[in-house]
Amino acid sequence: MAYWLFKTEPDTFSIDDLSNRSNQTEPWDGVRNYQARNFLRDDVTEGDSVFIYHSSCKTVGIAGIATISRSGYADSTQFNPESAYFDPKSTPENPRWFCVDVTFKEKFARMLSLKQIKSMPQITTLALVKKGSRLSVMPVNENEWEILCRAARESKA
Template sequence: MANWLFKTEPDTFSIDDLRARSGQTEPWEGVRNYQARNFLRDEVQVGDKVFIYHSSCKQVGIAGIAEVVREGYPDPVQFDSNSPYYDPKASEASPRWYRVDVKFVEKFAEVLPLKTIKAMPDIVEVGLVKKGHRLSVMPVNDNEWQRLVQAAKRTTE
């Protein structure tokens, strides 16, 4: 199993939105970056853990954890001309965009802020701390995953 970080804008979809669907699954749709798409299509697997990261908001950082419950499959909104994620170059025979389904696992009592993450000396590989890295889906190695979970739980004690 692998670990991931998925970015979302909480005004659009937040950890609270995912928690409200507790017991259900939710598609992680609308990813429109080829490298992030490749992760969703080729590498993200059922059982993988995911940090839900709130971006473009007042409190930027890791808000909680989800689990992948369905591996990558074509994102149907790419075929819907009424969707903001419509792609006229995509076809059902040759889809361009993929999504996975996730379920809620845990919301942290407080968001682990990006500023705190960047100040952690042992967090060096995750894309969040690398200059110019703006992917909405990124891998997180096991050691950094454990350190980030510990830090998130410490901020609430």
């Protein structure tokens, strides 16, 4: 099992949106960065755990946890001309973009803010705390996963 952090803008899709789905599962689609795509296509697998991270909002940070319920497959939005994520260079025979399915697991009582995360001396390898990191899908090592989970569950925001 691996650990991940997926960024989302809560105005578009939030931890609450995921938890309110009838089966609490949703495709994680619309990713249009090649490095993030490669993670989704090649590395993120069923059973992995994911932090859902809210970005581009008043309080950015880790909002909760999801589980990968389906490994990488072709993102259907790339084939839909009506979609904001349409890619005319992509074909069903040769898809360029991939997604995974995520299933809600837990919403934290309080957001673990980026400010809190950056103040934690034990969090050193997570790309999120490195200058200039804008990746929407990033790995989290097991030790930092445990530290962040514990902090999120104890967070006083």
